[in-house]
Amino acid sequence: xxQMNKKEHSNGHKTDILIAGVGGQGTILxxxxxxxxxxxxxxDVKTAETHGMAQRGGSVITHARLGEKxxxxxxxxxxxxxLLSFEKVEALRWLPFLNPSGxxxxxxxxxxxxxxxxxxxxxxxxxxxEIESKAARLIEVDALSHEPVKQNSRMVNTFLLGxxxxxxxxxxxxxxxxxxxxxxxxxxxINKQSFEAGWEFARGKE
Amino acid sequence: MSxxxxxxTGNEAIALGAYEGGVTVxxxxxxxxxxxxxxxxxxxxxxxxxxxxxEKTALEAAIGASMEGARVIAAMKHVGVNVAADPLLTLSYxxxxxxxxxxxxxxxxxxxxxxxxxxxxxARLAKLPLLEPSDSEEARDHVLAALxxxxxxxxxxxxxxxxxxxHSRSTLxxxxxxxxxxxxxxxxxxxxxxxxxxxRQRHPLVEDRLLALQKEAENSSLNRIEPGSKDLxxxxxxxxxxxxxxxxxxxxxxxxxxxxPLPKALIREFASKVKEIVVIEELxxxxxxxxxxxxxxxxxxxxxxxxxxxxxxxxxxREKILNQKTEPIKVREEIPARPPVMCPGCxxxxxxxxxxKLKLNVTGDIxxxxxxxxxxxxxxxxxICMGASIGVALGMxxxxxxxxxxxxxxxxxxxxxHSGITPLLDAVYNNAPITVLILDxxxxxxxxxxxxxxxxxxxxxxxxxxxxxxxxxxxxxVKKVTATDAFDLDELxxxxxxxxxxxxxxxxxxxxxxxxxxxxxxxxxxxxxxxxLCTGCGTCMKLGCPALNLKDEKAAINSTICTACGLxxxxxxxxxxxxxxxKAGETNE
Numbered sequence: 001x002x003q004m005n006k007k008e009h010s011n012g013h014k015t016d017i018l019i020a021g022v023g024g025q026g027t028i029l030x031x032x033x034x035x036x037x038x039x040x041x042x043x044d045v046k047t048a049e050t051h052g053m054a055q056r057g058g059s060v061i062t063h064a065r066l067g068e069k070x071x072x073x074x075x076x077x078x079x080x081x082x083l084l085s086f087e088k089v090e091a092l093r094w095l096p097f098l099n100p101s102g103x104x105x106x107x108x109x110x111x112x113x114x115x116x117x118x119x120x121x122x123x124x125x126x127x128x129x130e131i132e133s134k135a136a137r138l139i140e141v142d143a144l145s146h147e148p149v150k151q152n153s154r155m156v157n158t159f160l161l162g163x164x165x166x167x168x169x170x171x172x173x174x175x176x177x178x179x180x181x182x183x184x185x186x187x188x189x190i191n192k193q194s195f196e197a198g199w200e201f202a203r204g205k206e
Numbered sequence: 207m208s209x210x211x212x213x214x215t216g217n218e219a220i221a222l223g224a225y226e227g228g229v230t231v232x233x234x235x236x237x238x239x240x241x242x243x244x245x246x247x248x249x250x251x252x253x254x255x256x257x258x259x260x261e262k263t264a265l266e267a268a269i270g271a272s273m274e275g276a277r278v279i280a281a282m283k284h285v286g287v288n289v290a291a292d293p294l295l296t297l298s299y300x301x302x303x304x305x306x307x308x309x310x311x312x313x314x315x316x317x318x319x320x321x322x323x324x325x326x327x328x329a330r331l332a333k334l335p336l337l338e339p340s341d342s343e344e345a346r347d348h349v350l351a352a353l354x355x356x357x358x359x360x361x362x363x364x365x366x367x368x369x370x371x372x373h374s375r376s377t378l379x380x381x382x383x384x385x386x387x388x389x390x391x392x393x394x395x396x397x398x399x400x401x402x403x404x405x406r407q408r409h410p411l412v413e414d415r416l417l418a419l420q421k422e423a424e425n426s427s428l429n430r431i432e433p434g435s436k437d438l439x440x441x442x443x444x445x446x447x448x449x450x451x452x453x454x455x456x457x458x459x460x461x462x463x464x465x466x467p468l469p470k471a472l473i474r475e476f477a478s479k480v481k482e483i484v485v486i487e488e489l490x491x492x493x494x495x496x497x498x499x500x501x502x503x504x505x506x507x508x509x510x511x512x513x514x515x516x517x518x519x520x521x522x523x524r525e526k527i528l529n530q531k532t533e534p535i536k537v538r539e540e541i542p543a544r545p546p547v548m549c550p551g552c553x554x555x556x557x558x559x560x561x562x563k564l565k566l567n568v569t570g571d572i573x574x575x576x577x578x579x580x581x582x583x584x585x586x587x588x589x590i591c592m593g594a595s596i597g598v599a600l601g602m603x604x605x606x607x608x609x610x611x612x613x614x615x616x617x618x619x620x621x622x623x624h625s626g627i628t629p630l631l632d633a634v635y636n637n638a639p640i641t642v643l644i645l646d647x648x649x650x651x652x653x654x655x656x657x658x659x660x661x662x663x664x665x666x667x668x669x670x671x672x673x674x675x676x677x678x679x680x681x682x683x684v685k686k687v688t689a690t691d692a693f694d695l696d697e698l699x700x701x702x703x704x705x706x707x708x709x710x711x712x713x714x715x716x717x718x719x720x721x722x723x724x725x726x727x728x729x730x731x732x733x734x735x736x737x738x739l740c741t742g743c744g745t746c747m748k749l750g751c752p753a754l755n756l757k758d759e760k761a762a763i764n765s766t767i768c769t770a771c772g773l774x775x776x777x778x779x780x781x782x783x784x785x786x787x788x789k790a791g792e793t794n795e
Binding site: 022023031032036039045048049050052053054055056057058070071074078079089090095097098100111112113114115116117118119120121122123124130134135153 | 211239242318370376449452521524536537542545546547548574577580581652653654744754755756
């Protein structure tokens with residue numbers, strides 16, 4: 001993968017991460033954890049979020065960019081290193097932001113958008129095949145079938161974060177520490193558990 | 207980078223800047239992308255923060271605080287400044303007591319707005335200094351600079367962000383708060399009483415002030431030349447600077463943080479260093495037109511290359527200036543769009559279902575319920591600005607008296623209190639028999655559930671008097687005021703019909719009540735679909751509920767997101783959708 005080596009971060013390179021999903025799925029929190037980790041690591045970081053109207057069930061994207069120096073908070077199309085999608089069709093929608101050498105992590109949950117619910121369109125099929133043919137690497141997961149997400153669907157974001165963390169060049173303990181800093185105290189333990197589950201899932205895919 | 211660095215959004219940084227700068231009063235009405243400024247400022251000790259009913263009253267309260275000698279910040283979205291424009295343009299004449307900063311948060315690309323006006327024009331119109339930060343650290347620093355400028359030059363200062371400043375996170379090192387004495391109000395009619403005689407004396411001071419501000423801008427640390435290749439000079443401000451800096455690492459830059467009045471000597475100096483100037487700015491050619499008028503002797507391009515619409519980005523700058531076109535991954539063209547939708551359990555859904563069913567013309571307003579315009583509800587016929595639903599319905603009735611029988615105005619509680627009261631009074635006064643639905647969900651939902659004058663609490667959590675909507679409408683002179691449950695379709699139909707069919711003179715008001723689903727902590731059990739009784743007729747799908755689906759020609763309920771609002775049960779003519787407690791096969795009674 002391009003520019004994923006930690007040493008290279010200090011050489012003017014950036015890591016560009018896109019977090020896609022549906023308004024209300026918790027993509028913003030994931031971006032915040034990544035950003036806090038980058039700061040702990042002495043890197044520059046910027047993120048851009050979707051607030052307002054799209055948070056009502058619309059397609060949302062968080063951009064997170066880390067490196068020695070970051071200017072634009074937005075990842076240019078074709079520059080993304082990792083696309084982490086909380087929902088299946090959203091991975092396809094935001095794929096043009098990914099560099100063809102990049103990695104896609106996709107939660108296979110299908111949330112049907114209104115044109116599908118009303119029957120004017122079909123939920124797309126063959127998404128996996130299309131992503132596999134266009135991106136260097138695809139990690140698919142049905143996060144909702146794994147504990148603790150199975151019990152508590154709100155844990156999907158830290159489960160996916162665990163997968164993302166596994167392919168980033170930072171130690172697991174650093175991620176866990178940063179989660180303690182960014183997540184509400186009473187929710188830290190379950191989120192850490194969820195993160196660990198995601199981490200282990202990704203390790204199994206190596 | 208230092209360990210003390212923290213990351214925050216531009217809005218959080220503006221709040222921090224206000225806190226560090228000794229601001230003791232903050233005023234605002236919520237509006238994306240500005241909302242979080244006051245929410246964050248209200249968390250700091252020693253700052254009195256209030257939601258005002260609208261931006262005009264917010265700015266007026268800011269003026270009063272400033273007259274008392276307090277430092278004050280008023281925050282609003284771009285269209286909110288339209289509402290506050292009346293006090294703003296005369297505030298320019300009176301000047302300030304304590305430093306006053308007006309934050310305008312613009313929304314190029316209209317992520318969450320009805321237009322994408324470029325509010326830099328207001329600085330020119332009102333003859334005020336304009337600051338444009340390009341990241342969170344600058345957002346904090348510019349608030350501090352704005353407070354100083356405001357007091358030194360006796361002027362309100364506009365600080366303009368855009369969505370990508372307000373809602374992007376970047377790093378900064380927080381500083382200490384300055385505690386400042388508050389001088390107290392001193393009578394000074396020649397300064398604060400804008401009778402024509404006094405205003406005529408103030409206007410020349412405004413013009414002199416603008417010249418003095420231009421001199422200040424020349425030497426301001428907020429404006430800087432960043433050396434680079436002589437071949438290309440970039441003039442830019444705000445977030446466009448970041449896009450341009452990333453795309454064009456070799457160019458010479460004039461980065462304007464203090465962007466009105468323009469530092470003309472600095473611009474001439476810059477022009478003398480480069481062979482060509484390209485102005486990179488989002489929306490209108492605000493900087494470009496002023497530069498063109500200076501006849502700098504070098505070619506200047508701007509909107510010749512870049513669009514007047516929407517946001518810029520690194521890509522378009524690479525393409526237009528370096529001729530580097532990226533070839534991003536192409537995906538299939540047919541991907542179903544995912545527009546925002548009313549939430550499952552939204553109290554607005556049944557209203558729009560019924561308005562559509564009754565085939566009414568619906569004048570709409572600003573809030574989550576504007577989503578009632580989208581398929582499948584498609585029940586809204588106009589949306590202009592805050593409060594316009596009532597005024598537009600009134601105008602229709604005046605042009606065509608018959609229209610009152612097939613028209614309803616729909617407005618949310620927070621929007622009604624923002625600017626719906628005056629047009630309702632207009633309808634009472636002018637005997638317009640319009641029907642107004644106030645959708646009271648007990649919150650300002652779209653912007654993230656802020657309290658308002660009808661909720662009984664304030665931004666900082668103090669209990670307060672909640673306005674009684676029925677009595678308010680009656681006191682305006684509305685004779686027919688009724689209240690209905692947003693989840694009872696029969697009641698809704700009867701109330702709406704009774705409103706539009708009413709022969710009484712003057713308006714009818716129907717207050718449709720149910721709290722926003724976000725305010726509830728628990729829900730009933732989702733209903734079940736009886737597979738035998740369901741005919742797959744699709745009537746329930748007309749609700750546009752994300753929890754409903756037609757699978758294999760039978761209705762299906764997504765029980766993880768269903769909140770058991772009961773609307774689909776009421777709609778089903780075959781009794782196929784039954785409350786959870788009953789088993790399939792039992793009757794509905």
